[in-house]
Amino acid sequence: MPHSRPRTAPVRRTLACAAALGGLVAATGCGGSPSASAADDTLSVGVLFPGSLSDDGFMESAYLGYRRAAEKHDGTITFSKVEQVTTADYEQALVRFATASDLVISLGGQTDAAVRKVAARFPDVKFAEIGGPADGKPTANLALYDPQQAEAAYLSGAASALVTKKGTVAFVGGAELPAIVNAAGEFAKGAKAADPAVRVLAPQYVGDFNDAAKAKQSALADYGAGADVLGQILNLGHRGLAQAATQSGGFVIGGPIAHPCSADAAYAGYVETDIGAEIEYAADHLAADTWKAESVHFGLTFDEPHNDIVLCGDAPAATTKKLDELKAKIAAGDITTR
Known part of the structure; x- marks a missing residue:
């Protein structure tokens, strides 16, 4: 998809877990859109799911949106994920995504400290946190999405x-x-x-x-x-x-x-x-080159x-x-x- 302004070329990534997130504990897993293009202009999104994708709760609701976004942007954005990550491994997972992604998304307020620390280390990478502190403030490259x-x-x-x-x-x-x-x-x-x-x-x-x-x-x-x-x-x-x-x-x-x-x-x-709507929102704006480090409140007041x-x-x-x-x-x- 063409972009209205130049951007840093994405680092090439593989969808294989061993290459993308091999240093994490064995309980983690990753994956991506199986038909995603490997073309040079393909964008990349990495998503940290601290919990299980089948938890019938926050993480699964978000994962449903992840799947919708991957299908919608197939060929334009490559999606990768990791799930069931322990607190001690949040930072490592985010760093690995940041070295190979245009946008990194973390789920849950429990990731707030780690994502802020890693975002500061990678100022040229976009970050989004879903479900962080209600009074949190975005930074130059970190957007905050409030699922209300x-x-x-x-x-x-x-x-x-x-x-x-x-x-x-x-x-x-x-x-x-x-x-x-x-x-x-x-x-x-x-x-x-x-x-x-x-x-x-x-x-x-x-x-x-x-x-x-x-x-x-x-x-x-x-x-x-x-x-x-x-x-x-x-x-x-x-x-x-x-x-x-x-x-x-x-x-x-x-x-x-x-x-x-x-x-x-x-x-x-x-x-x-619908937690997953926020992953879709981030991906849509990344694809359109309109992504901003903003604070967005979803829920009943959203469009x-x-x-x-x-x-x-x-x-x-x-x-x-x-x-x-x-x-x-x-x-x-x-x-x-x-």
Whole structure:
């Protein structure tokens, strides 16, 4: 694809894991668009997925967008990825991508320190962080994309307050990161906006987005304290919440990927958040040579809204109306969640 202004020629890369990311731990993996062109003008994007691509959560939602972007830009952009990277290896993975990519994307606020450090070392490479601190600032070559997890949590809190039978709800987060703490606060605000009388328990942080056993313990504690509906930001860990809900007769608000309500009776509904749309956004602008080191907020205020709430069962008309009212206020900017 022609470019409106000169750019640094991309470093040639291979899609083989051994060449691209061979120094990482064995648990990692990489891949790219199998039919990507090797022409000299092909752009390259490397994406760091710290978690599993099949986590039914943040990482998988992002991976769906990765696949859409790879298909859309086949022949123009070569995509490579690495998944399930330990914290100690974030920097190494990002450096390896930076030496062979035009754009490097990192997923999750847990990568914030590493991506900022590596971006500073490679000023001629573009970087984008998805899901970092809500108050983070972009740098000269680092863009920040906010999937509005706090907004999704607000909707989750509102839905929890509207479906609870016991008048008590709670939130479980994977780690006590700034973005997750902010989301927990918005969960409480959303619950109170929907029903000022609802009781919101103090948030719990599992310490691991993927530990289902620990998540189950946290959920059982909340159900034991009187809650019957839980909001969450977890990856594989949400399975533990569903187990606890079934055991305790409670419910969970799932997401960011929605499933048929018949799939698991433990879920009272789902908050949908399209994390992958942000990978598509970055790739589209890279291909068009319009990429900028900007801060972009997605969600309901974006041109194409990427958050929604789906309730299971036959929700009363008043419940649906209240959720629609809150969504409209967020989209209009009357309610802010960051």
